[in-house]
Amino acid sequence: MSSNNKPAEIDQDGSFKRQVNRFTAPFGEELPVQSGKYRLLWSPACPWAHRAVIVRKILGLDTSISLGTASPLRPQIDRVDWEFSLDKDHKDPELGIQYVSEVYFNSDADYNGRPTVPVMVDIEEKKAVNNDYFNLTTDFETVWAPFHKEGAPDLYPEHLREDIDRWSDVIFHDINNGVYKCGFAQSQAAYEQAFDRLFARLDEVDAHLAENRFLLGDFITDADVRFYTTLARFDVAYYNGFKTNRTLIREFPNLWGYARDLYQTEGFGDTTDFHAIKQHYHLSITINPERTEEKILPKGPDLSVWGTPHHREQLSRTKEKFQHKRSTT
Incomplete structure (x- = not known):
């Protein structure tokens, strides 16, 4: 399904119901914790992505997990997506993609949800492996501990x-x-x-x-x-x-x-x-x-x-x- 189709997140009573995350495999269990293996995609506009970037910075994971920054502006009126228009040639410099949705479709060709940030991407395969924004920061604080900087604080004691x-x-x-x-x-x-x-x-x-x-x-x-x-x-x-x-x-x-x-x-x-x-x-x-x-x-x-x-x-x-x-x- 094309990412140009905006998924409905409005209930019958007119209330907003946020979509469920598609890629929720946990790090340390299904996903290996390995420095240099993943790229975190975000936009500074997004609050869900921002909190992952804050924790990444505080704990020193910026030396183990690279960061790709999408534009805060949607590319066009009929495409609910995130674009790397801030980068040269409108491509993420490490993944070579123009839109965040590409890593979603690389993981699931039939993905029909809204491509969201943050999303952790396997750099070699260019596939979305985790977009579980609710648990991503606690993963960074626990199973990613071997890659914390010296003297990093404990945000999740x-x-x-x-x-x-x-x-x-x-x-x-x-x-x-x-x-x-x-x-x-x-x-x-x-x-x-x-x-x-x-x-x-x-x-x-x-x-x-x-x-x-x-x-x-x-x-x-x-x-x-x-x-x-x-x-x-x-x-x-x-x-x-x-x-x-x-x-x-x-x-x-x-x-x-x-x-x-x-x-x-x-x-x-x-x-x-x-x-x-x-x-x-x-x-x-x-x-x-x-x-x-x-x-x-x-x-x-x-x-x-x-x-x-x-x-x-x-x-x-x-x-x-x-x-x-x-x-x-």
Whole structure:
């Protein structure tokens, strides 16, 4: 099936139902963990891909897993795909492909879903082997440990894994995917239900962060990474584009400082491309693909405020943001 056919992800009641991932073979079991074998494809616009890139950077996996960057702009109105138009000759320099969908069809000629990022690709075979964005970061944090840089932090410590997983599940359903449930809803009832649930959860987390520097206390964990990528896109894209317009993140008393604390941490702000995010959500076909008039890129908001002091360290018992791995010797 051609990637030009947009798959339906709208339920009968008008609510958005995200498609299920196709390639979910786990690393360390079905997929060998091997330096130089895989290329991670992403676009800086995509929150799901962004969190994999953050973890890759923090743990030092950038020396073991190469990175291919697709444009934030969809190639054409009738093709829901990611294109390597930022690269010479519109080809990924390592895989030689123009569209992300090519590695999907190399793996499954009958693939009929939406080609998504992040996707891990076997470089030699040019095949998609894993697009399981929900579990990819925890794979990077666990089975990819032999390739972590010296002194890499522990983003998924064993004694906190149940709590991290619980937070991650809530964040995914109500916040990460919650903004999409608002933006892609095709009925007023479905939109309002998603809107109310999203802001009820944001209010709840904002209250939690009044006494906790990060979601699980003094140190950044995988749950914070997952949360951050939505916060970074909220004011510049979701607030207007997805009609999540009750409260800006910078208007929350605690979420705003928390978001800036993460942004000012290595691996977060230096992988955040606000311009690409704005391009994707306001100029690309993500929103109102049938619009034919000239699309306008919003000039605001002021992004310099992301670098202002956050004072979140006052909630922490330590100046360190990361918990380092315990020695096994």
